[in-house]
Amino acid sequence: MEPKQHLYLVDGSAYIFRAYHRLPPLTDPEGTPVGAVYGYTTMLWKLADDLHKADGPTHLAVILDASGKSFRNDIYADYKANRPPPPEDLKPQFPLVRDATRAFSLPCIEEQGYEADDLIASYARAAAAQGWDVTIVSSDKDLMQLVGTCEKGGGKVDMLDTMKNQRIGIPEVEEKFGVLPEKVGDVLALMGDSVDNVPGVFGVGPKTATKLIQEHGDLEAALAAAPGMKKSKLQERLIEQAEQARLSKVLVTLKEDCALPAPLDDFKLDSIPPEPLAAFLGKHGFTSLLKRLDGGHGSPERATQLHPSKAVTAAAGPGEGAARQPLPEMPPVDYAAYECVQTAEALERWIARAHAAHVVAVDTETSALDAMRADLTGVSLALGPNDACYIPLGHGGSDMFAEKPEQVPLDTAIALLKPLLEDDAVLKIGQNIKYDLNVLARYGIAVAPIDDTMIESFCLDAGRGTDGIGGGHGMDELSERHFGHKPMAFKDVCGTGKKAIPFGEVPLDKATHYAAEDADVTWRLHALLKPRLADEGGMRIYERVDRPLIPVVAQMERYGIKVDRDRLAHLSSQFAEAIGALEGEIHEMAGQEFTIGSPKQLGEILFDKLGYKGGKKGKSGQYSTDQSVLERLAGEGAPVANKVLEWRQLSKLRSTYTEALQAAINPDTGRVHTSYSLVGAQTGRLSSTDPNLQNIPVRTEIGRQIRDCFVAEPGNVLLSADYSQIELRLAAHMADVPSLKEAFAQGEDIHARTAKEMFGTVDRDTRGRAKTINFAILYGISRWGLAGRLGVEADEAQAMIDRYFERFPGIQRYIHETLESVRTNGYSETLFGRKTWFPRINSKNGAERQGSERAAINAPIQGTSADIIKRAMARMNPALEEAGLGHVRMLLQVHDELVFELPEGDVAAASPVIERVMAEAALPAVTLDVPLGVEIGSGVSWGAAH
Known part of the structure; x- marks a missing residue:
């Protein structure tokens, strides 16, 4: 039996x-513009x-x-009269696009008089009538x-x-328009x-149009029913503009009986010569594509480099070569060119242009920094x-007044x-767009699809900055770094201190300059950074891990989590009493009262008055009293150091959590809404601020007491799903350690297994030491x-490290190979392709070099762990929806743990779904040699969920 024919029609x-x-x-x-041609060629x-990897077509044509x-x-x-003419540098590229299509030996179909x-x-109907399946590659x-x-x-x-990367069938069309495909034309009309x-x-939007067709069946029936409708503006317009609606139906109806310029059989897809x-x-200098065609060995005599309009490149850092994407030529920022849109007609004109462009940079101006409390002051767009x-x-x-x-x-x-911000045919670009998603969500707008220049920068340059130690990914810094342009500062338009004014009181000319510039610079950054992702190997981590996570994290922030204010207040009072008692003990040990929070006074007490040894003064002339110094003194038998450490922890927990959490409760929701940063840690881990929920002590009684203050709504419970020893599991896989892989596969206590390998016996002491060593080695500890x-001499510690490497040689090999790779390339890489740069890995300064080495050893493991939980988070909601558990809410992510809120009766059904998603999160991109264990509890x- 002849296989079924499958025609793909590409909306070129x-x-x-x-x-x-x-x-x-x-x-x-030759100086011909080819940016669009290059992009079109890579997309094709x-x-x-x-398609070759999937169930591909038998026939294909570009239309x-x-x-x-x-x-x-x-x-x-006036049909399409609003559309602006093509940009001047795009016009000469149209014939080259046709050349590109034919270079792939693909049919390129067009016909005068028809769109x-x-x-x-016409081709779809002709092919389907012959029994062929047809896929239209488009989102139109x-x-x-x-x-x-x-x-x-x-x-x-x-x-x-x-x-x-989505198939659109009847269910997807019905979900978008509320009607079956054959009625879409009536809705559009x-x-x-x-x-x-x-x-x-006029005045009929998507929801009203859908409702009319759902109620009446089609356009003619809706128009016929208009005279009998309740008197309203809608009734008047349907009656007055009936012929206009019928004309619109003709305009949106596709012509399905065009004479076919080429027969279907000409579209048969064979191998591409x-x-x-x-x-x-x-001919056009597409060197990277030519190398790909030649299997990575492009012919030098044929290959020429792309010549940017302005040959300017960023300074190369460690591991960077000539392949770094050149900076595009951009005109200087011209504030006079920006428009202040003050009428609906002007706004409609910009919206039409954005639809035609299919991509728009978006930024919001608000009354506050907290997205959950901020009012919308304005919106800026850039094309x-x-x-x-x-x-x-x-x-x-x-x-x-x-x-x-x-x-x-x-x-x-x-x-x-x-409609523009929700149109899936228009890409919305933002800088930290998560904030804008949350602001606009409160106005009923679900922005999609999205790109984020901050995340693009992070996927390319985490750890790499012009200062050699990293550099941030904020818009102002990126603008100065890449374009040499310093954007207007917020304080320049709103002032500072007591004279500061809200943005809503800024005169419109200044407000326009500031706000439009943000969107303009964001558009420029996207034009630079997005191509670099493809050229520099950042696309995989951006598209498969980070970008899909943005709306997920935004939703988690909007959900927030309930905290028990009374319990917090009670706990805060207890902490205050304990802090006061500790202060009394410390003053008694010191023989005098002093300000414990003052490093200068504490140093003088410890080293001058009490005479402890090893005090070191810094450039300021005062003694260092950081945690490592206090821990050393405590280990040497200084009880006052122990008490100061306790005092510091309690003081920090009280100010950071029991007091700050009460102040952070949103008066409208009664919940706390933390803010997650996707660029807060170089390895890719999420960080949390306002309030920070990442640093609550995990295994202490105090930490448990603080966690007890996070509660579920009545009738609900919180469910905690925590990866078990994920970094050790990843180390066993990445370093290829057979004994550790075997232990994880058999569900053994990994620290007990290490103790047996290291010390020959397993008891509380050896297991505790083994646990410390297991984690310390992965962090490149000295x-x-x-x-x-461990409280031992340095020589004994070195002997333990040597014995560890003897028992687990794969770990030592992994450390050696990782450091050599980072020294050569300048960056480490996770199993999913996330790069973390270490510009000081070859520094002549020993402290700088050793610090970079320690971080480089752990970055691939911690980064892979972060990638895995991010993948789990992005997949979680669809999996729960599919299981009929769409009401289960994912609230928090804390390192290797996810926290959910759900009805108590759904715990049994939700737990296996959550566990499966987390356990399989690495697949299919990465197959691990060890299982990912997930521990689940609820309360x-x-x-109580721990």
């Missing part, structure tokens, strides 16, 4: 514009590669829009009318959104399309360098912006560091 026109806006303005050796290559007008312009002269959508529709909402099964031949039509200038019925593709790549605007929404001051400037009413602006932790409080 969408690819072109997406490629143009994703890449910087590159030129080939990726599609072909992905393009022919230049000129279509038959729709004869019907309605690509009409040709796609108009093409969703075609999804379904052909009655005549039985062929099925679906869509593939490569941006989201009512709501219109500002991008294509399809008029629709390499010669035409190599010639095309070589290119200096092509940016600010939409003021809450300006004019808090005084009700103050004169307010002209601005779009908030409700109107939200209604207009929502003999002196281990000696301090009315976080403490």
Whole structure:
């Protein structure tokens, strides 16, 4: 039996514009702009590669829009009148895109008088009528009318959104529009399309259009029913604009009977001959693609480098070579070019342009830093360098009598912006976009799809900065680092101290300069950083781990977690009493009262008055009294040092948790909403602030008491799911240690196994030492560091390290190979491809070099652990939804632990789902030689769940 034919129709026109806006303005050796061509070629290559690996097509063609007008312009002269002309540097790239398609030996179909959508529709219907399956590679909402099964031949039509790697079938269309695919045209006719200038019925949005078609069946029935409807603006408009709606239906209906420019059999997909593709790549200087075609051995005589419009490159750091992505040429920031959008008409114009561009940078201005309490003051958009605007929404001051400037009413602006910000055919770029997601979510907007320049930078340059010690990923710093441009500071527009004013009181001209610049710079950063991800191997970690996590973490922040205020207050009072008692004991031991929190006074008491040895003064002339000094003194028999350590811990816990948590309770939700940073730790671990929930002591009674203050709502419980010894498991896999892998596979006590290997016997003392050694070795601890932790001499500690390496030679080999790799390349790498840079790994300063070495040893293991729990988090909600447990909420992530809230009766059903997702999180990207153990507990409080 002949295999079923499967035709893929690629919406090439969408690819072109997406490629143009994703890449910087590159030129080939002849000076011709080729940025869009390069992007289009890589996207087509990726599609072909992905389809080859999957259940690929038997036939494939790329469909393009022919230049000129279509038959729709004869019907309605203003059709697509809003669309701006193509950018000047894009026009010469259109024929090159056709050359690129033919270089792949793929059919390139276009026809004067018809749009690509009409040709796609005609080919899809013709193929499905012959019993072929058809996949349309696009996310265009108009093409969703075609999804379904052909009655005549039985062929099925679906869509593939490569941006989201999602198949679109009947359920997805119905979820988006609320109607079956054959009724999508009726919905589109009512709501219109500002991008294509399809008029629709004024004031009818997606929800109203859907409701009308659901209630009446189709457009004609809805229009016929209008005279009998309840008197309203909607009724008036449906009656007055009935012919306009019918015209719109004609405009949005795809022509399915075009004469086919080429027969379907011409689309048969055979192997791609390499010669035409190599010639095309070589001609235009696409060196990296040419090397890929040649299996990594590009011919030098054929390969020429891409020449950026402005040959400027960033300074190379350790491990960087000539392949570093050149900086795109960007015009200087021109504040005068920014527009202040103060009318709905102007906002509609910007929204139409954003839809046409398929990519827009977005930033919000608010009344506060806390996204859960901040009011929206304005929104800025950018479509290119200096092509940016600010939409003021809450300006004019808090005084009700103050004169307010002209601005779009908030409700109107939200209604207009929502379809754009939720349109899955338009990429939204943000800098720390998680904040904007949370602000806009409170106004009913679910922003997607997204890119985040802060995360892009982190995936490329974690640990690598111009100062040689790292450098942050904030917008201002990235702008100065990459473009040499210092953006306006917030204090420059709002002032500081007592004279500071809210952003809503800033005059609109200054507010526009500040806010539009943020979106402009974000757009520029994306144009630079996104291509670098592909060129420098950062795309895998960005797309598979970090980017999918952004909306997940944003949702966790919005959920928050309930805390028991009364219990916190009681615990805080207990801590205050204990702190007061400790102060009395310390003063008695010192023989006088002094300020314990003053390092200067404490140092003088310890080393001058009490005479303890080993005190060292710094440049300031005062003694060091940090934790390591106090721990050393305590180990040498100084009881006052122990008491000071206790005093410090209690004081910190009281100020950081029992007092701060009470102040952090949101008055509207009654819950605490921490803020997670995806760039807070170089290894990729999440960090938490306002309040910080990552540093609550894990194994102490005090830590348990604080966790007891985190509680579930009545009728619910908290569920804790914690990876068991994940870093040791990863070390066993990554260092290939057979005895450790065997122990984990058999469920043994790994510390007992280590004690047996190290000391020949297992008891409480040897197991405790083995546990310390297990973790210390992975952090690259020195003999002196281990000696301090175990309370032994340095020589004895070194003997333990030597014995450990004898018993587990794989660990020593892993450490050696990791350090050699980092010294050579400048970075470490996790199993999922996350890079952490160590610019001082070869420093001549011993302390700097050794610190980098210790961090480099642990980074691949801790980073892989972080990647795994992130993957689990991104997969968790879909898995729970599939199991009918969508109401289970993931609230917290603390190192290797996830905390959920759910009805008590669902614990038995949810636990195996959560455990499975966490245990299988590495798959299919990485197959581990050891199982990932997950420990689960539940209770009315976080403490009880442990």
